[in-house]
Amino acid sequence: MHIHLNDSDISQMPEHLHHLFLEWLPEHLKTKNSSFSQGLVDKLSQTEVSPKQLHVFESPTQEENTEHSHVKLSQLFDAGITKKGMPVRVKLKRGMAKKLQRDYINGLEISVKGTIVYNGEEFDKPSPLATKVNGSAANGWEYIEVKKNDQWIRLEELRQIWRNTND
Template identity: 80%
Template sequence: MVARNLKTKNSSLSQGLAQKPSPSEVASKQLHIFDNLTPEENSENSHVKLSQLFDAGITRKGMSVRVKLKRGVAKKLHRDYIDGLEISPTGIIVYNGEDFDKPSPLAAKFNGGAANGWEYIEVKKNNQWIRLEELRQIWRSTNDQERFTFPNFH
């Protein structure tokens, strides 16, 4: 009886393996792997780091930084932001001895899970809180043009 059960299981397993997806099904699945990327993961293709904003003069040493909390965390802590952070002399954010040159790991640390740091972290610039995403757009507007300019070959 055990042998029959094994044979039945193996038969259904081999039948499942014998049915290969068509090339169009494979291509469709491969194309959709990018559908589930978060905006942060998509933006990682450009690899902008906090130190690059600093090097470009968009952020400066000592600028105040705050992290927005997700609704559930904010309710628990009875506050909307974690304040008291700042841009370090090297252009990154240091928290509890840990260096953050990318914003999402810092936002995730305070929010207890994945969080887009470009959206959740703000810097005080000219007495106004500005999302890092806006500062990254400023950096991209000047640096992407340089990156995609090709030399003339005559």
């Protein structure tokens, strides 16, 4: 499990909850065996706690890592799975495809940063791009394809390659 609290989250806690949280956290972290945990306990023991961001990590299972990790397009690029200039197309949902009388938006490509630019907007996550193209929510990992070795491959397959090499 991964809990991420920033200054805003902590400051919006009701005073009683904020106090209980700051009492509970050092005790909870003492059960963890990491230098990070000890450093955070030391920081919380000081008179003033003002972290820019407070991260609390528990060791996730491999299954949780795979299911919940958010992979960005630039990570595929950095790993060499995608390359600058590779053609990209976005599959259209049935209604949009009928309206536009085609099945895909073509002519996109992987940028020098590993992202995809569409209508002047840069996307490092596929779902916002697929949603923008389709006008309604769409899973970009399923709706976006990259031409690799003369074959169109769904981003989902490329993400799986990345996950297999980064477990």
